Amino acid sequence: MADVFLSTKQVAEFLDVNEKMVYTLISEKGLPATKITGKWKFPQRLVEKWLEKHIINNPSPRGDVTASGLLVFAGSNDLLLERTFALFNRSHKDYLAVFANVGSMGGINALNKGFCHVAASHLMQEDGSEYNFQFVPEKFGGDPPAVINFAMREQGIVVAKGNPLKIQGIKDLGKSGVRIVNRPLGTGTRLLFDSELKNAGIKPEKLKGYNHECRSHLEVALEIAAGNADAGLAIRPASNLLGMGFIPLRWERFDLLVGRDRFFDKGVQSFLGLLQEPEFRKIAEKLGGYSLDICGKIVYPQPVRRSKE
Structure with missing residues (x-):
């Protein structure tokens, strides 16, 4: 069954809030949404799941984004990432990539709760020396996600x-x-x-x-x-x-975070594979302000270097 997408007005009526509150819920509460079409669209099934997770005393501690063909991203806004979604959706007809613009921390929280497959983040550490690494063990403990570089950007x-x-x-x-x-x-x-x-x-x-x-x-x-x-x-x-x-x-380093349980999913791997395609790199070059020197590389967890005996 094809996914049904709601308009801002429809989701406001569904949640019994005004339309301005919908944008607040996207930003602060991780309401699933995509703006690939130029207007906010809300996957009804994911909105219903999101609502269930916010019910007091809900016994399920973790989200579920298992819909076949749906690839859910959440986190920080980026122009190259938006265009990559469009490229992915054109070239992979069996999948639909959707995005919730909830900020870097919102994306990490959504990934931790199982509300998305991939989080997009560029959280600078307090000392300014690194990005994202400090927040991974803080949020995920002993089961950290893989951190893959999407691009360096200015x-x-x-x-x-x-x-x-x-x-x-x-x-x-x-x-x-x-x-x-x-x-x-x-x-x-x-x-x-x-x-x-x-x-x-x-x-x-x-x-x-x-x-x-x-x-x-x-x-x-x-x-x-x-x-x-x-x-x-x-x-x-x-x-x-x-x-x-x-x-x-x-x-700054703009990264994609993927949970270990999702890393080898076909949709996730197809998206990561797209980062090596010439068309993706042409888009980055046209936009300007990006460096793809380490694009697609796993930057966390870093490999353990064995000492020579």
Whole structure:
């Protein structure tokens, strides 16, 4: 039986909430959703499963994403990842990849609870030296997922074309009159931004627009292009698409996390195999701001090096 997809209005009626609350449930509670078609769509079967898992005293401790042909991703937003879903769905007719944009931490939580097959994450560790590794043992204990690199990508400050306010770095965001746009709590970009502010000695509450949040990198760039903000953290591809200014901050590792029980599933392996295809690499090159040097490599758990006797 084919999966039935609900519109935002329909899922709001099904859950008996207003439509704005639906977006909050996607972001904060892991409501399964996809935006591949340009509009939010909700797999009815997964919404029903999600609702069951939120019933008080529900005896089942773990989710179930066993629908044949359905490949569920959850976590951080990324432009190349979105286009890879479209490429996968075109080239693998027996599968449908869907995505819940719930932020890096939301994706890790969803994977831990069995609500998805793959989590997408770029959570920077407190010391800034690594990504994602610190959070794997914290969430999964003795049964950690495999961490596969999807891409390295460039994070920075998006500004209006020509950089009229002459913003050169994080410290300039604290200047009087500068309006920023932010990302939600639980996203890797928000974690990076808060870390950069702390290092620069800037108190978040002093920034105009700190609580002005956008759900994706592209939405950040669109807000700045529309004149609703002057600057915000996002990846370079979002800036490139709109011809905006960009002040680079750092390259980060954007990873896919897959549970051991799902790693060798045919759908998961088909998706990972796509990362080596020329068409995928052409898409990354066209977007700009990506490096695929370690794309597709397992970066955690790292292999044990045996000492020579």
